[in-house]
Amino acid sequence: MSSKEESARHKEGMKTRRAVLGDAWVDNAQARKTAFDEPFQELITEAAWGHVWSRPEWTKRERSMVTIALLAALGQDEELAMHVRATANTGASAEDLREAMLHVAIYAGVPAANHAIKIVKQTLAAMEEDKA
Template identity: 75%
Template sequence: MATRRSVLGDAHVDRASENMTDFDIPFQTMITEGAWGTVWSGDALTKRERSIVTIALLAALGHEEELAMHVRATANTGASAEDIREALMHVAIYAGVPAANTAIKVAKEALLGLKT
């Protein structure tokens, strides 16, 4: 939970926790243990590097809401706007321009509050 809080921030984690129900508690537990307790807590990559990889994957898969959340989380991970842009350039080449185009719009809105 400490890693999840350090990346996403207390406000986000508190909101997610407050909105849990009996239905999604097992899912939230799995995410906390698997994503945050294992993947994000490993020593092989920095939080900045994990952030860049996560942004690229979410963009390539078209997961806009999660992408926006992780773009905002770069304030906590050390990934820069330039890092995000470069990750999305890779998405354009390896996952397609339409995916990257959408991701650029999402990132601009998340970073700058710009509606495109």
């Protein structure tokens, strides 16, 4: 689907994606999009952001914590850092992230949690520096 005929799900997904990641992040991703990855960008906008993240059953804070725990467990470092930065928009606190990392340690393993904690700490520190 081209941007000229966006579905309602795509529009909702883009709205949610911008609310969570911020306009600058999404604008940058859109600017880097090519014909090769355009179908992928449409997929994540509709499926991840338009369907899953836009559901009313959980808050953005709750979805943020679950997403961060899953990314940590899977070792997805770049996505983990991106979603830690998004906590500025989702309302998940540093304490929420600490609790999520404890769950990762128990359910996905101490090495995964240990590595993820390093990334979370670095990202939170960078976010604090950006505020200063």
